[in-house]
Amino acid sequence: MAAPINVLMIGTGEYTTGFVGTGGSASDKKVGVVGLTLFDLRRRGKVEKLGMVGVNGTKFPAIREHLEKNITQVYNGLDTSFDSFPANDQKDPDAYKAAIDGLKAGDAITIFTPDPTHFPIALYAIERGIHVLITKPAVKLLEHHQELIQRAEEKGVYVFIEHHKRFDPAYSDARFKAKTLGDFNYWYSYMSQPKYQLDTFKSWAGRESDISYYLNSHHIDICDSMVQDRYVPVKVSASSSKGVAVARGCVDETEDTISVLVTWAKKDDPSKRAVGVYTSSWTAPERAGVHTNQYFHYLAADGEIRVDQAHRGYDVADDKAGQLQWFNPFYMRYAPDEDGNFNGQTGYGYISIEKFVDGCRAVNEGRLKPADLDAKGLPTLRNTIATTAILHAGRKSIDEGREIGIVVENGVWKLV
Numbered sequence: 001m002a003a004p005i006n007v008l009m010i011g012t013g014e015y016t017t018g019f020v021g022t023g024g025s026a027s028d029k030k031v032g033v034v035g036l037t038l039f040d041l042r043r044r045g046k047v048e049k050l051g052m053v054g055v056n057g058t059k060f061p062a063i064r065e066h067l068e069k070n071i072t073q074v075y076n077g078l079d080t081s082f083d084s085f086p087a088n089d090q091k092d093p094d095a096y097k098a099a100i101d102g103l104k105a106g107d108a109i110t111i112f113t114p115d116p117t118h119f120p121i122a123l124y125a126i127e128r129g130i131h132v133l134i135t136k137p138a139v140k141l142l143e144h145h146q147e148l149i150q151r152a153e154e155k156g157v158y159v160f161i162e163h164h165k166r167f168d169p170a171y172s173d174a175r176f177k178a179k180t181l182g183d184f185n186y187w188y189s190y191m192s193q194p195k196y197q198l199d200t201f202k203s204w205a206g207r208e209s210d211i212s213y214y215l216n217s218h219h220i221d222i223c224d225s226m227v228q229d230r231y232v233p234v235k236v237s238a239s240s241s242k243g244v245a246v247a248r249g250c251v252d253e254t255e256d257t258i259s260v261l262v263t264w265a266k267k268d269d270p271s272k273r274a275v276g277v278y279t280s281s282w283t284a285p286e287r288a289g290v291h292t293n294q295y296f297h298y299l300a301a302d303g304e305i306r307v308d309q310a311h312r313g314y315d316v317a318d319d320k321a322g323q324l325q326w327f328n329p330f331y332m333r334y335a336p337d338e339d340g341n342f343n344g345q346t347g348y349g350y351i352s353i354e355k356f357v358d359g360c361r362a363v364n365e366g367r368l369k370p371a372d373l374d375a376k377g378l379p380t381l382r383n384t385i386a387t388t389a390i391l392h393a394g395r396k397s398i399d400e401g402r403e404i405g406i407v408v409e410n411g412v413w414k415l416v
Contacts, residue, residue: 002361004048005131007038008103009082010096010121011112012054012063015135019059019066020200031070033332034110037353039071039080040342046357050082053099057086076340096121105129106364108357110162115209119144122159126151131158131360133353136217137391138384140209142413145388149381158363158370163221163379163387164352168330171222174298174305178226182301184264187276189219189296192257192284198248201282205245206254212238212394215280216260219296221379221387223276226298231264231274233386236393237403244283257281260394278390289315290326389413 014020018032041047054060067080086095100109108131111121119139122132126148138161139145152159165171178184193215198205201214224233240255259279266272284293290310298305309328316325329335330348337343344350355378362368374382393404393415405416 002365004046005357005360005364006049006103006107007047007357008051008053008099008107008109009034009038009112010053010109012052012059013112014200015112016052017063017067018070019063031334033349034112034353035067035080036071036342037350039078040345041354041357043078046354046361051085051099052082053085053096055091055093055095057084057088057090057092060084060088075336075342078342097124100125100128100130103128103130106131108133108360111135114204115140115213119148122148123151126155126157126159129155129157131363133160133162133356135162136221137213138381138388140213140392140395142389142392142415145381145385146413149385152370152381156370158359158373159381160356160359161379161381161384162352163218163384164349165218165222166225166379167348167351168309169348170307170309174307175222175226178298178300178305181303183266183272184227184231184274184300186274186299187223187296189223190279190293191215191218192281192293193291194286194288195244195248195283196286197282198245198250202250205282206251210255210258210395211280211282212258212260213391215282216258216278216394217387217391218294220260220278220390221384222296224386225377227264228386231266232408233262233390233406234265235263235403235405236390236397237261238394238397240398256283258394258398260390262390287323289324292328385413389415
């Protein structure tokens with residue numbers, strides 16, 4: 001039995017705890033994903049010590065109260081204890097350094113922080129022999145992605161990008177079926193969240209990242225995972241709309257919706273091409289009935305696949321909501337089991353984090369090397385480089401008003 005690992009959670013916001021400063025989130029992650037999953041993995045013996053790092057330590061008493069009320073008291077006394085950094089009376093944007101310094105090689109961190117911080121935090125941990133899980137997007141710049149690959153391979157650590165949609169049962173089944181449908185021809189995807197999310201993200205939206213990095217990263221990765229053994233992206237053009245987010249109080253640079261157009265070329269026959277269109281928005285209607293609208297259409301030479309993962313045949317009418325709602329228990333299932341314990345181990349949000357923990361333990365035990373995990377097709381740093389290239393190229397296309405080429409020379413990816 002592999003030894004449990006210690007995990008440090010960096011970032012204390014919606015995705016980690018469900019706490020957004022006013023209590024529970026208004027999204028479908030009211031008690032978070034990362035914290036709840038790791039608390040349960042500790043109960044199951046896969047994780048040992050847990051820590052949490054924020055910038056503002058004064059939030060921790062309220063976070064602990066939130067977790068006690070919404071997790072411990074709901075799930076049969078599930079232990080939500082953790083070490084916290086910085087202290088309750090301190091604010092420190094570099095608190096993660098002291099926290100990581102307290103770990104030992106083979107321990108792990110999760111990074112759920114604003115996009116520009118992913119690279120320095122991940123690099124700091126990798127240099128110290130710490131395994132890393134990074135929320136998507138991995139990083140904003142292609143050169144940063146490649147530097148992390150190099151350092152992680154030198155240090156022998158496992159770096160996993162939390163592309164949980166890969167473990168959505170419909171999406172993973174579609175990926176398998178796509179292999180039998182012949183040459184890739186066309187892709188269209190759409191992903192959106194309601195305007196009230198901008199109230200949660202106002203501190204960084206438009207300043208530190210955009211809606212394409214935040215939401216298009218899901219479907220770009222899914223598409224790439226379906227075709228990357230046969231196709232490579234070669235050019236990118238992107239456009240954006242503006243006005244709604246700015247009117248809601250976001251900074252002037254904040255775009256509402258971004259569409260990224262990608263040309264893919266077949267590796268062994270570049271005369272064969274495919275086109276992908278990836279659209280994302282965070283200015284969808286507030287009463288659309290779904291928190292995350294998400295669907296795609298994949299067209300190939302011998303067939304096509306359509307997946308609507310916003311409407312899954314499960315709707316709830318609730319007078320308090322004043323509307324019909326479509327929920328997604330396949331992502332995180334919050335209903336307890338018959339003994340009162342958390343029962344969401346089959347949710348693809350949970351599975352994604354558990355696969356990272358299992359991979360870390362296998363590497364620590366010597367059963368697998370990080371390269372073996374690459375070979376399994378998991379969303380590792382090496383297996384997600386095309387997604388970063390496309391996202392970076394899309395941003396560059398909008399900023400520079402031109403089409404951006406992607407070239408791979410001797411294994412090195414470049415934007416031109």
